Ligand SMILES: O=C(O)[C@@H](CO)OP(=O)(O)O
């Protein structure tokens with residue numbers, strides 16, 4: 209029994225034994241697609257992953273990792289780490305942030321909640337600031353939701369609105385920011401005609417300004433703070449479209465890495481610093497890259513960088529980003545209630561867990577895995593190890609990242625026999641895939657494959673079981689395609705590089721000496737997705753999954 213009185217006891221699996229070491233490997237951004245020159249996984253030497261597919265067809269299959277299979281609004285929504293790891297860890301499909309915000313805006317419920325009432329108190333006298341990612345990528349935020357929120361707020365009394373934009377180029381094509389900024393500018397101009405003083409106030413590229421995660425580099429958040437709150441940045445412009453167009457011409461920049469800028473008036477004064485009494489909304493629905501800025505905006509006690517000024521604001525997140533820290537305390541839309549995750553169950557059923565990745569993905573196999581909850585369920589049963597990531601670089605210059613270090617930590621954890629589950633995320637194919645550098649992504653895929661080898665060799669040694677899968681696609685397709693699947697060319701005849709995730713399914717492979725001989729993938733779950741993995745893994749630990757979990761992918765046949 210847990211402290212809440214809830215019965216966490218899982219039923220024994222009728223056929224599968226307990227106590228095996230299960231190595232659970234998530235390759236980040238590793239999908240299955242047609243083998244061509246833009247499929248970096250195909251181009252790379254990946255003997256280990258290839259052997260799973262070729263060697264044991266009844267223990268290798270594809271699972272869905274995008275759209276409704278992971279709780280996103282439509283089948284056109286690519287997968288991402290948050291929804292992917294949520295599904296992997298929770299074993300059920302929850303309507304995710306993107307969808308919840310859509311419906312809260314559509315029904316108007318967003319405006320009736322505590323969060324909106326709270327920020328609304330600032331409207332008569334002060335400015336409403338909106339900070340977030342400007343694109344239609346649908347991974348962290350969506351432009352249409354931002355426009356609806358601006359409209360809704362202005363109809364409910366917001367007279368002065370300032371938008372602090374973060375340019376994307378990671379979930380959408382590089383170079384598309386100009387268009388998104390134009391759309392927003394035009395919309396704000398319409399509002400100005402109606403008497404609302406609405407403007408873009410600052411900006412910067414998402415990977416260089418504000419949207420760091422897992423405390424990899426507070427300097428990123430500070431650059432955003434300086435521009436958004438203090439109104440200070442190395443670059444000053446009269447409007448955002450001009451800012452983006454100009455700054456993109458600087459060497460080594462892109463939408464993702466645009467330097468911070470502020471918009472100034474005719475006297476050179478910033479148009480929208482954040483001051484006492486203002487309301488602030490971070491409009492991203494996705495959690496990981498909003499937690500750090502939320503801490504800076506909310507915590508009186510804060511020592512990560514010198515804020516210079518800490519204005520007394522009314523701050524709300526689009527969602528609550530961390531369910532354990534209850535951060536931020538005010539929010540516009542209730543987050544998905546991802547409860548009773550597999551990780552929590554396993555701590556109550558004697559399964560000791562080790563989880564590891566490097567900083568940039570550390571929270572994926574801990575925080576996301578556990579339903580957007582930081583910390584341990586039970587520190588006696590769990591150990592989480594973070595390998596520090598390199599910071600201040602784009603990962604195409606270091607495509608091997610910390611794959612070997614992660615794999616060696618996992619290997620040692622497996623050989624120590626202190627854990628029944630050893631879980632890792634290998635970031636390479638995703639992080640390097642996002643840079644759009646095809647050559648480097650090939651190196652990244654090879655490095656990930658080598659890391660898998662280190663871990664499954666350790667599993668062999670202890671007589672354990674491995675489960676290798678991925679959270680969504682990325683490196684298997686690096687080019688934008690037309691409906692027929694042919695690469696699209698830009699005006700100059702160059703292929704259009706796809707930096708984003710994809711809609712592709714991902715592989716899952718099981719094996720190892722500890723796997724009971726008759727275990728194989730069932731044929732009757734053809735539409736299986738990431739949410740089916742949790743029940744599968746519980747089985748491999750010797751338990752039946754809870755009744756409301758998505759069904760297991762495996763069966764045990766007598767042979
Ligand atoms: O980097 C990120 O924030 C996203 C892409 O926007 O990637 P992932 O979902 O793999 O973390």
Ligand SMILES: [Mn+2]
Nearest residue numbers: 236237289679
């Ligand atoms: Mn991912």
Ligand SMILES: [Mn+2]
Nearest residue numbers: 237638639642
């Ligand atoms: Mn990614």
